[in-house]
Amino acid sequence: MASLSGICSSSPTLKKFPNQSPSLTDPLRKDHVSFPARLADRTLSLAPPRAVAREVSDGALAAAVKKGLEKDPRALWRRYVGWLYQHKELGIYLDVSRVGFSDEFVKEMEPRFQAAFRAMEELEKGAIANPDESRMVGHYWLRDPKRAPNSFLKTQIENTLDAVCKFANDVVSGKIKPPSSPEGRFTQILSVGIGGSALGPQFVAEALAPDNPPLKIRFVDNTDPAGIDHQIAQLGPELASTLVIVISKSGGTPETRNGLLEVQKAFREAGLDFPKQGVAITQENSLLDNTARIEGWLARFPMFDWVGGRTSEMSAVGLLPAALQGIDIREMLAGASLMDEANRSTVLRNNPAALLALCWYWATDGVGSKDMVILPYKDSLLLFSRYLQQLVMESLGKEFDLDGNRVNQGISVYGNKGSTDQHAYIQQLREGVHNFFVTFIEVLRDRPPGHDWELEPGVTCGDYLFGMLQGTRSALYANNRESITVTVQEVTPRTVGALIALYERAVGIYASLVNINAYHQPGVEAGKKAAGEVLALQKRVLAVLNEASCKEPVEPLTLEEVADRCHAPEDIEMIYKIIAHMAANDRALIVEGSCGSPRSIKVFLGECNIDGLYA
Numbered sequence: 267m268a269s270l271s272g273i274c275s276s277s278p279t280l281k282k283f284p285n286q287s288p289s290l291t292d293p294l295r296k297d298h299v300s301f302p303a304r305l306a307d308r309t310l311s312l313a314p315p316r317a318v319a320r321e322v323s324d325g326a327l328a329a330a331v332k333k334g335l336e337k338d339p340r341a342l343w344r345r346y347v348g349w350l351y352q353h354k355e356l357g358i359y360l361d362v363s364r365v366g367f368s369d370e371f372v373k374e375m376e377p378r379f380q381a382a383f384r385a386m387e388e389l390e391k392g393a394i395a396n397p398d399e400s401r402m403v404g405h406y407w408l409r410d411p412k413r414a415p416n417s418f419l420k421t422q423i424e425n426t427l428d429a430v431c432k433f434a435n436d437v438v439s440g441k442i443k444p445p446s447s448p449e450g451r452f453t454q455i456l457s458v459g460i461g462g463s464a465l466g467p468q469f470v471a472e473a474l475a476p477d478n479p480p481l482k483i484r485f486v487d488n489t490d491p492a493g494i495d496h497q498i499a500q501l502g503p504e505l506a507s508t509l510v511i512v513i514s515k516s517g518g519t520p521e522t523r524n525g526l527l528e529v530q531k532a533f534r535e536a537g538l539d540f541p542k543q544g545v546a547i548t549q550e551n552s553l554l555d556n557t558a559r560i561e562g563w564l565a566r567f568p569m570f571d572w573v574g575g576r577t578s579e580m581s582a583v584g585l586l587p588a589a590l591q592g593i594d595i596r597e598m599l600a601g602a603s604l605m606d607e608a609n610r611s612t613v614l615r616n617n618p619a620a621l622l623a624l625c626w627y628w629a630t631d632g633v634g635s636k637d638m639v640i641l642p643y644k645d646s647l648l649l650f651s652r653y654l655q656q657l658v659m660e661s662l663g664k665e666f667d668l669d670g671n672r673v674n675q676g677i678s679v680y681g682n683k684g685s686t687d688q689h690a691y692i693q694q695l696r697e698g699v700h701n702f703f704v705t706f707i708e709v710l711r712d713r714p715p716g717h718d719w720e721l722e723p724g725v726t727c728g729d730y731l732f733g734m735l736q737g738t739r740s741a742l743y744a745n746n747r748e749s750i751t752v753t754v755q756e757v758t759p760r761t762v763g764a765l766i767a768l769y770e771r772a773v774g775i776y777a778s779l780v781n782i783n784a785y786h787q788p789g790v791e792a793g794k795k796a797a798g799e800v801l802a803l804q805k806r807v808l809a810v811l812n813e814a815s816c817k818e819p820v821e822p823l824t825l826e827e828v829a830d831r832c833h834a835p836e837d838i839e840m841i842y843k844i845i846a847h848m849a850a851n852d853r854a855l856i857v858e859g860s861c862g863s864p865r866s867i868k869v870f871l872g873e874c875n876i877d878g879l880y881a
């Protein structure tokens with residue numbers, strides 16, 4: 267059982283259309299105006315934007331493009347050595363040599379970087395770095411509480427960490443027991459949460475949980491009934507020894523609420539007392555917090571107003587589940603803190619997060635023109651790309667900049683793992699549409715010492731993984747595909763903490779470079795609001811169908827009739843979808859016609875709900 271210290275990546279058709287290069291002549295291309303010096307530089311000598319690449323395939327500019335990315339091995343080696351970043355204590359390396367930025371570009375960007383460094387410094391001092399929500403942005407304080415802008419916040423962070431450690435230790439040691447478990451101690455965690463309240467814990471569990479953790483973890487991160495049923499079924503009798511951790515900063519996210527209600531129902535049906543096995547992680551006085559307090563849940567931990575969901579892994583959100591799985595959370599914090607310290611350097615070459623941001627700006631023209639493909643060559647880092655998807659896309663995907671200009675910024679992120687993806691999408695990356703740059707995550711240590719063996723003379727299984735990574739990096743580069751490589755010695759709590767911190771800061775710096783607020787997510791609300799409107803419409807449809815179904819004889823209705831009676835003729839398509847969904851779930855009966863020809867449908871409810879008539 268774990269102790270507290272233990273827890274604590276030649277278009278032939280163009281020949282037919284030699285005069286077409288639409289994106290180069292499109293006046294809306296932002297890179298025509300965004301950074302003229304750098305564009306001039308690039309058309310002469312550097313890695314091709316996509317439109318240039320197409321002309322190149324026609325042969326005209328091929329020589330210039332080849333000149334673009336350095337191909338001379340000696341010059342490349344000099345570039346590699348010259349730009350290689352190493353964090354000695356963390357054993358982390360950052361190689362940006364396979365991104366084609368020039369010295370001139372770096373010089374042009376220098377003032378912007380200095381401005382970004384100043385902005386990060388202000389942020390860390392407690393500036394309102396999220397102006398739209400009038401919030402401070404304090405995730406960096408979580409791993410270095412003395413940097414918090416006042417002693418109250420410092421104490422809050424320290425007390426929460428202590429409480430997390432104590433609670434985890436008490437659960438792992440069996441001091442805190444489930445009320446009715448034959449095993450006498452908690453054996454499972456069911457984490458209910460979504461977005462930033464799930465992705466960090468999922469990534470960390472996959473990366474760091476030991477093979478036999480003190481508590482195994484499962485996730486309910488959706489309002490998919492079948493998915494929830496599956497998790498509960500997998501728990502089986504162990505529901506009695508399951509600690510349910512409900513995580514929601516706002517405390518009112520519908521998917522999380524639904525997950526909680528479903529889990530509570532399963533507890534009732536199993537005759538279990540949910541509050542004695544329930545833990546809430548949320549902002550003080552949120553709906554969730556009040557529910558947990560009133561119902562007397564086993565424990566409650568705070569989420570701070572100044573920590574965003576996508577940067578909450580080092581708060582109770584990430585630390586509690588990690589500690590319960592026997593992951594050394596103090597090591598995660600130490601790794602993040604060390605990385606933060608390195609990222610405070612105002613010398614670009616010495617600042618790994620700034621180097622990443624530089625590469626992102628170069629590769630995407632500062633307008634998101636290329637996608638970020640994350641390829642960790644290590645199974646345990648599988649979920650890193652998924653974690654980064656939210657961190658990068660929710661932070662950088664913004665319609666307006668800080669001055670109110672419409673910019674539609676963002677960088678798309680996707681990925682899975684190597685070498686597996688070499689058998690899936692590397693074909694397109696090497697030879698297909700050139701709309702990406704790759705980040706390889708390399709782990710030097712193949713497996714714990716003493717377990718290695720040569721599966722053929724001089725070659726281990728890990729050597730193949732290494733060879734696949736290096737081979738893919740070279741093959742992509744040979745075809746002018748840029749890549750970054752982040753290398754870690756091994757996957758440990760310290761390096762995972764550092765990787766999270768590295769990307770958090772890179773996102774913050776990049777946001778400053780392109781002048782956007784990385785810390786809000788106004789776009790997410792539109793979908794939520796529309797979902798609420800659909801559900802409100804469904805209630806009206808139900809009422810109309812119920813009324814017709816309560817008539818004697820029952821009055822099946824056409825879609826037009828339902829829409830008219832809902833006073834929503836403009837919503838007929840949505841009404842059709844609502845009815846088709848209800849019919850698929852045996853909640854409405856289609857007596858005439860079929861869903862394939864919507865105008866033919868006549869529908870009513872299987873039974874009349876008298877109470878519903880007067881609701």
Ligand SMILES: O=P(O)(O)OC[C@H]1O[C@H](O)[C@H](O)[C@@H](O)[C@@H]1O
Binds near residue numbers: 463514517519575787
């Ligand atoms: O933690 P919660 O308040 O439940 O929010 C969960 C998620 O909901 C949203 O849709 C936000 O866009 C995410 O940033 C957030 O992480």
